[in-house]
Amino acid sequence: MSASDPGLLSLVPFVSVDAMMRIVWDIGVERALTELAAYIEEDFRRWELFDKTPRIAAHSAEGVIELMPTSDGATYGFKYVNGHPKNAAAGRQTVTAFGVLSHVDSGYPMLISEMTILTALRTAATSALAARALAPPQARTMAIIGNGAQCEFQAVAFKAICGVECVRLYDIDPRATRKAAANLEGSGLAVVACGSSEGAILGAEIVTTCTADKRFATILTDNMVGPGVHLNAIGGDCPGKTELHRDILLRSEIFVEYPPQTRIEGEIQQLPGDYPVTELWKVLTGQAQGRRDARQITLFDGVGFAIEDFSALRYIRDQVARTGDYQKLDLLADPDDPRDLYGMLLRHRPESPPK
């Protein structure tokens, strides 16, 4: 190995946006979502093992930048994610993300991955995983209020994982609905574009809200939600951002990922800090009940938790280990003698320094 070759330990696998899309199509979107949901369920079932902390958020007038770390004791992961509602107007994503998975025993990163697409996949997989445990078992119709970047991922995940056959779309911007409907052509889903929230929820046993405004908004009012419905509220995910009228919450059995985070960021920020909620991982392990009866309103107040990103990174790590389809980043200095960092620098000194 020449002096200018990066050492073997220094090379970290990197999954670019392009590589992520190749992975998804190699597996197929529906199968990838289903496998991803299985990884998330596996980690939710060993929930107590994880280091858990609410995300570390840097808020500004324009949005938020967050770090979301967690560890299962052997592997450490974190995600960098931003949320900037005004980005769309400038041609940027509202939410972009990347993540890192590391070895706890050495601290060395083992994977760096784009997570803008991966976050959309894991959010949809988590929503569908929750709905499989909470929605009426015979549910075949889902309304989706908010037809932005998350919408089609949700639709396809609910088809693959919950057997949803029909989606009813509404967005205050009809172009967003047209975009989503066009993208879902050929997905095998019946798609109905609706002119109002009220129209969209007609006959829907599942209602997903995924709007992007960073403010208290009332996407659903109390009289719109009938008995037996499962609500999948994923758009409210930061302080000051909610989608459901408070009265709906009071009529619902509420399920959450990690209460200390959801109480800050979720729909339940509208409720007292001790309002009873059920943790999804307890439903998945049988320690708590999911849906009790056909008339109950269930609400998954999803804000996205670090363990889901950890599961998603684990899934992608296993895929790239299988396919070998990744770049190698020269990210870590790796001198022959670990104490000789300066010597490595010296050995890279050009023969005649330019200045």
Add this chain to the structure above:
Amino acid sequence: MSASDPGLLSLVPFVSVDAMMRIVWDIGVERALTELAAYIEEDFRRWELFDKTPRIAAHSAEGVIELMPTSDGATYGFKYVNGHPKNAAAGRQTVTAFGVLSHVDSGYPMLISEMTILTALRTAATSALAARALAPPQARTMAIIGNGAQCEFQAVAFKAICGVECVRLYDIDPRATRKAAANLEGSGLAVVACGSSEGAILGAEIVTTCTADKRFATILTDNMVGPGVHLNAIGGDCPGKTELHRDILLRSEIFVEYPPQTRIEGEIQQLPGDYPVTELWKVLTGQAQGRRDARQITLFDGVGFAIEDFSALRYIRDQVARTGDYQKLDLLADPDDPRDLYGMLLRHRPESPPK
């Protein structure tokens, strides 16, 4: 631009280990350290502007993985860094790091950089910056106890920034001292390899301790430290890891970066939580006094703070903007319509899906 080209907004400049070494040699090590110290000083002078939080640490039996975020309101930065003392035995670095700089207004990353080398540079630059304000002005001799990866960077920074002419080296492992002495040949410094800590500190007006053991150790005992000395203690940087006997602290005027972090990680974890310390930024802005007299013992209890990494990333960003010497990572999904993330995925579907 074809459908498979990553969009312009999605490409994030990446500074590899190799690129970092090219940047350093293009500028010259001493000049790079001096310029870096100026960036750090600039940010310390606007200290009150920054979002400050103690680092977020995930501890394990083998070491620690930390995230260190900060923001000045316009730019956000964070560093990922590990500390694993046993790594060296396996041919790995005790400390490796990488960092990211982002736009606060969009949340989009503007730089990803290796920070193993950059952390060594910024630690040395910060130490020398503190010493320039705290050490006796006529100091020309520095002892360095602990001759691992940080040692030569410290020596060269103190030469460039404080005018140190002679370094006296000691390490419990004589091979580490030989390595450091060999690397400092041709640096312009007089180098004396010593057989003991007591020997190394003879005649030294500045004593740097940079050992790596993750435990309470006593590298310097009270009787070894005479009047007028400046102590630069940078090896103790996590809970349970210190280098100086408590009695030395009681005889010293203590200067720190960010008290809430230093009280957890620094030498002062041996002292009561309200023991008076002076913040370095206040000395640099003239709000607090540095060295008062020739007989005073000054101690910089350096643990490394997020703002120093922020300054270092800013410095590197400005260098790559000048040289254009960096890779472009396809890190961020960038569909033509930001809401059409799924459509971007669809447009990357292979003509005949493999499965």
